Amino acid sequence: MTYHTFIRKNALRNKRRTALTVLSVGFSLFLLITLQTVLSTLLNPRETEESALRIAVRHSVGLTQMLPISYQAKLEKVPHVKAAMPMQWFGGQYIEPKNFFANFSVGHEQFFDMFPEFEFSDGAEDAFMKERIAAIVGDALMEKFGWSVGDRITLLGAIFPVDLEFRIVGSYAHESNDSAFYFRHDYLEESMSDWGMVGTYWLMADSAEAVPGIIDAVDSQFRNTAYETKSETESAFQLTFVSMLGNVQLLIGSISIVVVFTMLLVAGSTMAMTIRERLREVAILKAIGYPRRVVLGLVLGEAATVSLMGSVVACGLSLALASTDVARATGGFVEKIDPGPVVLAAALGIGIMIGLVSALFPAVQASGMSINEAMRRLE
Amino acid sequence: MSESPKEKVVAARNLSKIFPHGGEDVVALDKIDIDIYKGEFVALMGPSGSGKSTLLHIVAGIDRPTSGELEVLGDPIADLSESQLSTWRNHHVGFVFQSFNLIPVLTAQENVEMPLLLTSLNKKERREHVETVLRIVGLTDRMTHYPRQLSGGQEQRVAIARALVGDPDLILADEPTGDLDAHSAEEIMTVLQKLNEDHGKTVIMVTHDPRTAHYSSITRHLDKGKMLPVGEPGSQE
Amino acid sequence: MIIPLQYNLRYLRTRWTGTLITAVTFGLVVAVFVIVMALAQGLDRAFVTTGDPLNLLIMRPGVQSEMQSSVSIDRYQIIRTLKGIATGADGEPIVAPEVLVVVNKPKLPDGGKSNLQVRGIDLKTLELRPQVRIVEGRMYEPGLREVIASRLVSKRFQGFRLGDTPIFGGGTWTVVGLFDGAGTAYDSEVWCDYEELQQEFDRRGGYSTVVARATDPAAAAALARTIDEDPRLKLEVKTEVQYYSEQTETSRPLKLFGTFLATVMAIGACFAGMNTMYGNVASRAKEIGTLRVLGYTPFSIVLCFVFESVLLALIGGIFGCLVSLPMNWVTTGTTNFQTFSEVVFQFAVTPRLMTIALGFAVVMGVVGGLLPAVSAARRPIIDCLSKV
Numbered sequence A: 001m002t003y004h005t006f007i008r009k010n011a012l013r014n015k016r017r018t019a020l021t022v023l024s025v026g027f028s029l030f031l032l033i034t035l036q037t038v039l040s041t042l043l044n045p046r047e048t049e050e051s052a053l054r055i056a057v058r059h060s061v062g063l064t065q066m067l068p069i070s071y072q073a074k075l076e077k078v079p080h081v082k083a084a085m086p087m088q089w090f091g092g093q094y095i096e097p098k099n100f101f102a103n104f105s106v107g108h109e110q111f112f113d114m115f116p117e118f119e120f121s122d123g124a125e126d127a128f129m130k131e132r133i134a135a136i137v138g139d140a141l142m143e144k145f146g147w148s149v150g151d152r153i154t155l156l157g158a159i160f161p162v163d164l165e166f167r168i169v170g171s172y173a174h175e176s177n178d179s180a181f182y183f184r185h186d187y188l189e190e191s192m193s194d195w196g197m198v199g200t201y202w203l204m205a206d207s208a209e210a211v212p213g214i215i216d217a218v219d220s221q222f223r224n225t226a227y228e229t230k231s232e233t234e235s236a237f238q239l240t241f242v243s244m245l246g247n248v249q250l251l252i253g254s255i256s257i258v259v260v261f262t263m264l265l266v267a268g269s270t271m272a273m274t275i276r277e278r279l280r281e282v283a284i285l286k287a288i289g290y291p292r293r294v295v296l297g298l299v300l301g302e303a304a305t306v307s308l309m310g311s312v313v314a315c316g317l318s319l320a321l322a323s324t325d326v327a328r329a330t331g332g333f334v335e336k337i338d339p340g341p342v343v344l345a346a347a348l349g350i351g352i353m354i355g356l357v358s359a360l361f362p363a364v365q366a367s368g369m370s371i372n373e374a375m376r377r378l379e
Numbered sequence B: 001m002s003e004s005p006k007e008k009v010v011a012a013r014n015l016s017k018i019f020p021h022g023g024e025d026v027v028a029l030d031k032i033d034i035d036i037y038k039g040e041f042v043a044l045m046g047p048s049g050s051g052k053s054t055l056l057h058i059v060a061g062i063d064r065p066t067s068g069e070l071e072v073l074g075d076p077i078a079d080l081s082e083s084q085l086s087t088w089r090n091h092h093v094g095f096v097f098q099s100f101n102l103i104p105v106l107t108a109q110e111n112v113e114m115p116l117l118l119t120s121l122n123k124k125e126r127r128e129h130v131e132t133v134l135r136i137v138g139l140t141d142r143m144t145h146y147p148r149q150l151s152g153g154q155e156q157r158v159a160i161a162r163a164l165v166g167d168p169d170l171i172l173a174d175e176p177t178g179d180l181d182a183h184s185a186e187e188i189m190t191v192l193q194k195l196n197e198d199h200g201k202t203v204i205m206v207t208h209d210p211r212t213a214h215y216s217s218i219t220r221h222l223d224k225g226k227m228l229p230v231g232e233p234g235s236q237e
Numbered sequence C: 001m002i003i004p005l006q007y008n009l010r011y012l013r014t015r016w017t018g019t020l021i022t023a024v025t026f027g028l029v030v031a032v033f034v035i036v037m038a039l040a041q042g043l044d045r046a047f048v049t050t051g052d053p054l055n056l057l058i059m060r061p062g063v064q065s066e067m068q069s070s071v072s073i074d075r076y077q078i079i080r081t082l083k084g085i086a087t088g089a090d091g092e093p094i095v096a097p098e099v100l101v102v103v104n105k106p107k108l109p110d111g112g113k114s115n116l117q118v119r120g121i122d123l124k125t126l127e128l129r130p131q132v133r134i135v136e137g138r139m140y141e142p143g144l145r146e147v148i149a150s151r152l153v154s155k156r157f158q159g160f161r162l163g164d165t166p167i168f169g170g171g172t173w174t175v176v177g178l179f180d181g182a183g184t185a186y187d188s189e190v191w192c193d194y195e196e197l198q199q200e201f202d203r204r205g206g207y208s209t210v211v212a213r214a215t216d217p218a219a220a221a222a223l224a225r226t227i228d229e230d231p232r233l234k235l236e237v238k239t240e241v242q243y244y245s246e247q248t249e250t251s252r253p254l255k256l257f258g259t260f261l262a263t264v265m266a267i268g269a270c271f272a273g274m275n276t277m278y279g280n281v282a283s284r285a286k287e288i289g290t291l292r293v294l295g296y297t298p299f300s301i302v303l304c305f306v307f308e309s310v311l312l313a314l315i316g317g318i319f320g321c322l323v324s325l326p327m328n329w330v331t332t333g334t335t336n337f338q339t340f341s342e343v344v345f346q347f348a349v350t351p352r353l354m355t356i357a358l359g360f361a362v363v364m365g366v367v368g369g370l371l372p373a374v375s376a377a378r379r380p381i382i383d384c385l386s387k388v
């Protein structure tokens, strides 16, 4: 027999209690993983080589205010700008509001240069250039509605007073963002009887170093005009959305703290219960010559084992959640809750820590007790 | 005495209790016949493991026999359902344990009141009953004490009061003096004797101690699950 | 049949550390639930209490919010002539044009910018929305660049205290009054004369919406139909109640989040509660046996322990509610993504929410206590008595 078998046998002695503690810690830790994953997805929009080169330009007041279409030519002339693309959130509904997905009008001439990371289906580019009512749709969305290339579909205007009919000319693949719908801005412009406005422009810089300079140049060019601009990098633009939600960080942060505290309470009370029942054994171990240190180690080892099992349960639950369609349940608010190896490893670590911290007080107390006292406490 | 025309309180025929234990069965009671009549004070004696507690439990409706016939106070208690049996116990028997088994968070009078909560008595009536039985066991001055504030003998007297409060016909006691010193044991035995003689309760008591057995009117011996004939002395006597 | 309450209470008190820990665990779950739901409810309340069923909101068809709507002046004139509209103190029909713009203003305390909704109103609007009261200063003077701001806005944004002179559009305005919107969506707004706002923002061609007050519910329905069918108008009508209840979409993710949180936390807490109760049952085995010998039925034992667990959870629940109660006075904001402007609101820890939370605690108590209680009742009496 080794210390390991001793710890394992002890942990499994009251199987029901161990199982309940494991499940309790498991569910709480699962919640913690989920919260932290959502928070970090919201606060750290993934920056890629391509996204680092993109700049969003919008009206300084906000997204409901429009910029004139004439800005395109001016933006293209700004030094280091490779391409400037108009882009408008159309907010159209497919049949009924619950079929929510993102749909945008884009400048068809720049679209393919603007998103080099998209893998377009064969012939998509040519068809999009030629056909006014062409649409390009993400793979996930194609699958969700069972569409195929060549289908004709209609989006009902919710923000815009027009219903538009499209023909899907191609699809695109992307690892995370593949459920959007893109169509030509000139089609929207025309349907709105030469409206002459657009919500945002997206610029492509020729190098990442040029980005801050471009932002300055654009905003100062339009300062004190009727249509002041606000330019920012793609990730900053996404953060703007998150900050509009309110103080998400404070909310999730404080809930996380409560969750951790709850876990400590649960694990702590179980360990206290366990150790109280084990006092006789602690006394026996000491009577046969175990030093205090080893007794302490055995008890802490047991607590860590139990909470580690809880962490494993939590990781299992998180992986299960990662493979479900979170996007649909949250109405597209959260695309995916995929914690990734780093968060999971951290969760395992937190699990062990919770075990150790929660058992520390009762363990020190028990291991420090004299043999006589421990025997007497049993009565 | 078995020829007495008195009412039978316990009538057991061929009563057996077998505990399945792994592959082997433990025969705790082996085809026992016993009759106990109203007003008797029976002491059950016998070596450890002879089946005394088992018999007492079966008579109290706490455990069920494996086979045989049993009537207690005229009821075929082995045939009653679990909750019928609960009510039956509440009405007809009072049980006294070796280790008192008082509820530590309740005071003496609350402990005694516990069985009465199951009856339709109102608060005032319950209080009167509780006071009456506590007077019988001589503990009126300790009503509001908690068990840990009482001596062993006092605790056992509270337990007897609790057994008595529902006015049962039959009082069963499993080594009631087993955990007590000689002086307290004497007090308890005096109380039980008083219940038997002055209040007409039938008492069946398990004991190891020949001195306490002297308080009884009849002593019966069990050995290895078998009932020895009346009057035959056990190995200890 | 029923084992008395003191029995459970004294036990909970005797094992107070275990009781406290378990109750706090339950309490934290309840508190998180209450706080997140209070956030969602506060947000809903801002919208739901805003609408009046007699007020008809007349907008361009197909738009999701007032912000995106526009109604021309000649159509406003047509609406004024329709039947079924209530008459104001001045003998004129109560029909008010409104102009909505959004300005981007720095917030307190950090100066991060947020969108603020400015509503250009007619003085008739006050007859339409009697819940809005001036609490400090005075009403704006028509024809002047004066605004009144909600008290919440003046606390949340820089430069909107009484007497401040915020700049928006091109011009400088003066805050002459502060109003209280009684928890409605107007608490997130600044109001001023619509004609001034039209000039400032070059919106002379029309209004955003027109609001009309019907004489009674039947007239409201008839009026809505008339407007819908009038070929000259081509406008859409909703009652304010309808319109604002559509805006409560904003709180949907929050409610979903709150429910998810509470559910997962509750599952964890129920396991913990079960542990405590199994412990309570195990340490009282002998007593359970004794009670059974005294004549208590198995069912009354189940009842006793479930009850104890519910009591434990209720203590926790009450603790959780008390902890979250102070949130009632906290003001926060989020963005209404249909208008892209800030909604300012207070957490609403309502009696109804607390009742739901306590009900939730009871459910946790029952779930956590049932199995241990049943296991206690099903143990043969003999086993209970022999276990020390």
Ligand SMILES: Nc1ncnc2c1ncn2[C@@H]1O[C@H](COP(=O)(O)OP(=O)(O)OP(=O)(O)O)[C@@H](O)[C@H]1O
Residues within 6 Å of the ligand: B019, B020, B021, B026, B027, B028, B046, B047, B048, B049, B050, B051, B052, B053, B054, B055, C382
């Ligand atoms: N639950 C049980 N499972 C298995 N065997 C049991 C059980 N209860 C009692 N026995 C066995 O039945 C026999 C009779 O036990 P019982 O408790 O009636 O003896 P007893 O006469 O009361 O002894 P003591 O004087 O020591 O109390 C013993 O051999 C005991 O081991």
Ligand SMILES: [Mg+2]
Residues within 6 Å of the ligand: B052, B053, B054
């Ligand atoms: Mg015995």
